[in-house]
Amino acid sequence: MFDFSIIMNRDKPKTNPIINRSKSSFSIRRSLVMVILFTTALWSCENVRMQKDLTTVFEASDSLETATYDQGIAWWKDLETSSPYVSLQSFGETDIGKPLHLVVINAERNFSAEKLRDSSKTVILINNGIHPGEPDGIDASMLFARELVMDDEFEERYPDVIIAIIPFYNVGGALNRNCCSRANQNGPMSYGFRGNAKNLDLNRDFIKCDSKNARSFVKLFNDLDPDVYLETHVSNGADYPYTMTYLMSQPDKLSEPQSDVMTGVFESGLLAKMKAENDDMTPYVNLFGTSPDSGFATFYDSPRYSTGFTALHNSFGLLTETHMLKEFSQRVMSTLRFMNSLVEIVQKHSKPIRDARDAAFTNLKAQNTFPLDWEVDYESHKDLTFLGYAAYYDTSDATGQLQLYYDQDSTWESIIPYYNRLKPTNSIRCPEYYLVPKSWNDVIVRLELNGVAMSLMESDTAVDCSVYRINEFETSKQPYEGHYYHSKTSTESHESTVVMRGGEYYLVSTNQKSKRFMIEVLEPAGPDSYFNWNFFDEILQQKEWFSAYVFDKEAAQMLEKREVKENLKKFISQNPALRDNGFAQLYHLYKESDHYERDRHMIYPVFRIE
Numbered sequence: 048m049f050d051f052s053i054i055m056n057r058d059k060p061k062t063n064p065i066i067n068r069s070k071s072s073f074s075i076r077r078s079l080v081m082v083i084l085f086t087t088a089l090w091s092c093e094n095v096r097m098q099k100d101l102t103t104v105f106e107a108s109d110s111l112e113t114a115t116y117d118q119g120i121a122w123w124k125d126l127e128t129s130s131p132y133v134s135l136q137s138f139g140e141t142d143i144g145k146p147l148h149l150v151v152i153n154a155e156r157n158f159s160a161e162k163l164r165d166s167s168k169t170v171i172l173i174n175n176g177i178h179p180g181e182p183d184g185i186d187a188s189m190l191f192a193r194e195l196v197m198d199d200e201f202e203e204r205y206p207d208v209i210i211a212i213i214p215f216y217n218v219g220g221a222l223n224r225n226c227c228s229r230a231n232q233n234g235p236m237s238y239g240f241r242g243n244a245k246n247l248d249l250n251r252d253f254i255k256c257d258s259k260n261a262r263s264f265v266k267l268f269n270d271l272d273p274d275v276y277l278e279t280h281v282s283n284g285a286d287y288p289y290t291m292t293y294l295m296s297q298p299d300k301l302s303e304p305q306s307d308v309m310t311g312v313f314e315s316g317l318l319a320k321m322k323a324e325n326d327d328m329t330p331y332v333n334l335f336g337t338s339p340d341s342g343f344a345t346f347y348d349s350p351r352y353s354t355g356f357t358a359l360h361n362s363f364g365l366l367t368e369t370h371m372l373k374e375f376s377q378r379v380m381s382t383l384r385f386m387n388s389l390v391e392i393v394q395k396h397s398k399p400i401r402d403a404r405d406a407a408f409t410n411l412k413a414q415n416t417f418p419l420d421w422e423v424d425y426e427s428h429k430d431l432t433f434l435g436y437a438a439y440y441d442t443s444d445a446t447g448q449l450q451l452y453y454d455q456d457s458t459w460e461s462i463i464p465y466y467n468r469l470k471p472t473n474s475i476r477c478p479e480y481y482l483v484p485k486s487w488n489d490v491i492v493r494l495e496l497n498g499v500a501m502s503l504m505e506s507d508t509a510v511d512c513s514v515y516r517i518n519e520f521e522t523s524k525q526p527y528e529g530h531y532y533h534s535k536t537s538t539e540s541h542e543s544t545v546v547m548r549g550g551e552y553y554l555v556s557t558n559q560k561s562k563r564f565m566i567e568v569l570e571p572a573g574p575d576s577y578f579n580w581n582f583f584d585e586i587l588q589q590k591e592w593f594s595a596y597v598f599d600k601e602a603a604q605m606l607e608k609r610e611v612k613e614n615l616k617k618f619i620s621q622n623p624a625l626r627d628n629g630f631a632q633l634y635h636l637y638k639e640s641d642h643y644e645r646d647r648h649m650i651y652p653v654f655r656i657e
Contacts, residue, residue, distance in 0.1 A: 099129045101193055105186040110376030113182035113235045114189070116145075116221040119214050122189060123150055130196040134158035139263025142244035143219035147263040150212040152192060154202040160270040163209055169397040171390065172273035173212045174264075174353070177249050177280070179221040179239020180229045183369050184279020187382035188212050195390070207397040208390060211271060216260060219244025231283060234375030250278075251528045253356035254349075254568065254575045255582075256493050268360070269498045274400055275365070275393055276357045279382055282368040284335045286453035287435050290373045290381040291321065291328035294346055296354040296364035299469045300421065302414075304406040309363060312396050313389075320388035326381050329433060330465060331368050336451060338438035342431075342464035344423045350567050350575045359564040360497075361407040363400065365389070408560055417566050418471030419573045431465035434458060475570050477562065478655035481555040482512060482547070483569070487652065490577050491553065493568070499561045501553040507546065514543045515571060515651035517578075517587070533579040536572050538651065545654060569653050578651065589648045593637050595630055602636040611639060 103122060104114040114122060120135075127135040132154060137146035151158045153168075163170060175184035192212065195201055215221045223240040243249055243258055252261040268276075282292060295314060298306035321328050332339050333346045348355035354364030367385050369378035393400060437457035443450035485491065485503065494501065520536040555565065571578035605611045618625075618635045625631040637643055 099125045101125060101129060103186060103189045103193075105189070105379060108236075110374075110379070111234065111236050113186050113238055113375075115224065116215050116218060116239075119185060119189070119221075120148060123148070123214055126150075126189075126192060126196070131156055132196045132201065133192070138267045139259070141218040141260045141263065142247075142258050143222060144244075145218045145222075147216070147218070147260065147267070148214055149267060150192065150214060152195060152210040152212070154205055160267075163211075164270065164272050166209060167401075168207050168209045169275065169393050169400055170209045170211060170271060170273040171275045171277065171393055172268070172271060173210065173386070174216050174276070174278045175213060176215040176217050176221055176239065177278060177353075178241045179215065179217050179223075180232070180241050181279070181281035182235065182238050183281055183375070183378045183382045184367065185214065186379045187279070187386060188214065190379075190383050191386040191390075194387075205390065205394050208394050210390065211273065213264075213267075216264065217243045217249050218260070220249075229281075229371070232281060232371045233373060245529075247528060250353060251351045253353055254351050255528075255530070255577075255580045256496060257529055262496060265496045268357075269496070272360075273362055274404055275363045275389070276353065277365045277367070277386070277389060278353045280366055280368045281371050281378065282331065283371060285332050285337070285339050286372060286455070287329075287332060287339065287370070287433075288458060289327060289329050289434065290370055290377055291326060291385060292331045292368045292370070293317065293328060293385075294331045294348070294354060294366035294368060296358040296362075297345065297348060297421075297469050300355075300358050300418075302361070302407040302410045304403040304410075305361065305363065308396075308400060308403040312392065312399065313363060313365065316392040316396075317385065317388050320391065321384060324384050324388075326384050327434070328381075328385075329431070330467070331366070338451065338453075339433060339435055340438065340459070340461065340463065342428070342466065344425070344466040345469065347421060347423065347469060349421075350564075355575075359567055360561075361404050361411070361563075363404075411560070411562055412558065414562075415477050416474050417477060417563065418474045419567070419570055420472045421469040422472050423466050424468040424470040425466055427468045428464040428466045430462045432460065433463045434460045473572060475566065475572070476657075477557050477566060478513070478657050479557060480656040481557070481565065481569055482510065482545075482654040482656065483553045483555055484652045485551060485553060487582065490568075490582050493577070494555070494565065497561055497564050499555060499565055500559055501555045503550060504547060504552050504554055506549045508549075509544055509546045510654070510656065511542065511544050512654040512656050513540050514545070514654055515540055517571065517649045517651055520579075530581045533581065534574070536576070536579060538571055540655075571651055583651065586647065586650060586652060589644065591642070591644055593633075593642065595633055598633060598637060598642075601640070602633055605636055605640065611636070614639065 104112050104118050123135050127133045132152055134151045136149045136151065138149045139147050141147050151163065157163065173188060175188055176182060198204065220241060220243050221239040224237055225240060226237050228240055229238065241248060243260055245258060247258050249258060249260055252258050256262050256265060295309055298309045301309060318328065331346055332343055334343050350356045350359055354366060357364035367382055369381055435458065436453040436455050437459060438451060438453055440449045441452055483490065483501065515538040518537045518539055520533045523532045557565065567573050567575060568577045570576055577583065606615065615632065615635060
């Protein structure tokens with residue numbers, strides 16, 4: 048610490064024998080001393096503050112270890128103490144009971160979500176540790192943030208960018224530390240686990256929000272409204288020389304101004320910058336068990352995944368996927384280079400990025416038809432220059448069967464087809480309103496989390512609307528992320544006048560920013576609809592039944608009507624195996640009677656007002 052006695056000069060005589068000072072001059076001198084003292088004290092405190100040890104666990108371990116959750120949060124607290132540009136905040140709960148943390152870096156030193164959202168700056172949100180066994184981004188973000196805020200020219204270099212970082216998204220998984228769950232991964236020595244505290248994969252939870260982590264994230268995401276989203280991962284799958292591969296929100300699923308920016312600004316810019324750093328990268332190699340030499344296809348990111356989710360909110364979504372077999376140090380540094388490249392691109396193109404988002408929301412208002420599901424377009428591809436390892440098959444020592452292997456000493460470079468386009472498989476016309484029943488609270492909560500504005504219908508109302516009946520669907524035989532997921536859902540629609548009691552339904556206008564989101568989750572045929580995620584399974588169970596010996600006489604009377612009799616014949620002809628099944632035939636007649644709950648069983652309770 049600074050020796051204040053030097054300034055105070057406590058040993059000096061009370062009067063100066065050479066100069067006779069007046070009281071006023073002494074008062075001025077004392078004031079000057081106090082100013083110097085105060086300034087020096089501030090300088091001293093600031094100097095001590097800036098001298099905190101900001102060495103990361105990654106660096107201290109010679110690049111062999113990743114920070115634990117406690118080490119990481121402690122480090123971020125030290126960075127906050129060391130820099131006025133950094134704020135560490137708690138933002139909601141996680142399933143393990145610890146908070147979700149958010150780091151905000153802003154040259155203007157404004158850190159509240161409201162001020163950030165209303166700022167004219169471009170906001171980047173970086174999410175780390177969604178799979179804590181893939182920790183490259185956890186450590187790269189520390190190096191990235193420290194480099195930014197310790198740069199004397201930080202304010203001048205990044206005046207138009209705000210950076211928000213989630214240090215550990217899957218907190219429960221980060222605390223579940225182990226050495227060996229990533230069977231294919233080359234370091235670090237220990238790391239977290241893929242599943243969270245409820246054993247959920249959080250990169251399948253963005254749309255369904257089963258975890259507290261996801262609910263906190265979605266609230267954070269909507270409060271922050273980031274223009275750009277980056278999520279950090281480590282890959283599985285094929286072997287190849289590249290350290291870094293990347294995923295983006297599918298340009299085909301973005302509106303035209305955004306798709307142009309995604310490919311022309313982000314993709315081309317990142318490829319060029321990484322190449323300039325001698326770190327060539329390639330699109331995510333979406334292959335398991337086969338070699339990329341014959342080409343590969345893009346990854347279909349439905350809204351359960353982050354880049355599919357961010358697209359619903361017109362945010363530019365990006366993923367880093369470093370290669371699992373590269374050394375940990377190599378992967379972290381590649382992720383750091385990607386982050387540095389990204390922030391430089393966003394600073395340079397800040398206005399076009401924000402303008403493209405604004406245009407996307409403007410286009411959204413006029414858009415009436417929306418694709419619900421997509422598939423890879425194998426009739427279209429781009430030529431991709433790819434560097435690969437020679438693949439070969441040999442007999443497995445473990446199984447005695449042929450097994451695919453890669454020879455890392457033998458490389459090849461070739462132009463291969465990359466099927467980078469998606470095409471819609473079905474589309475839906477957007478209604479003017481949805482009517483959502485208040486009784487389905489799990490759905491209401493998720494709509495509110497995603498910023499959907501709703502108004503409760505307070506008086507009894509008769510409404511002309513379109514009603515879906517669920518015709519067919521397939522249900523998984525094994526649970527998937529806590530659900531017996533439905534797929535291949537088909538519906539038929541009919542017009543009906545529905546009488547609604549006051550306080551029973553929410554009226555939801557589609558004329559709002561969350562339009563795409565509500566269509567994806569409320570249209571039952573969508574792959575990540577709330578119907579397919581089992582939030583409406585109650586409608587699939589019939590509540591009232593019949594005793595055959597009682598209903599039999601009524602059924603016979605029903606058959607006196609020609610139309611009923613013809614319908615039964617048609618039913619039997621279409622289901623010949625039921626020709627001798629008396630109960631099945633009675634059940635068919637029961638469903639034609641007034642006893643059957645046709646206004647509830649298999650009726651999707653979210654109605655459309657066209």
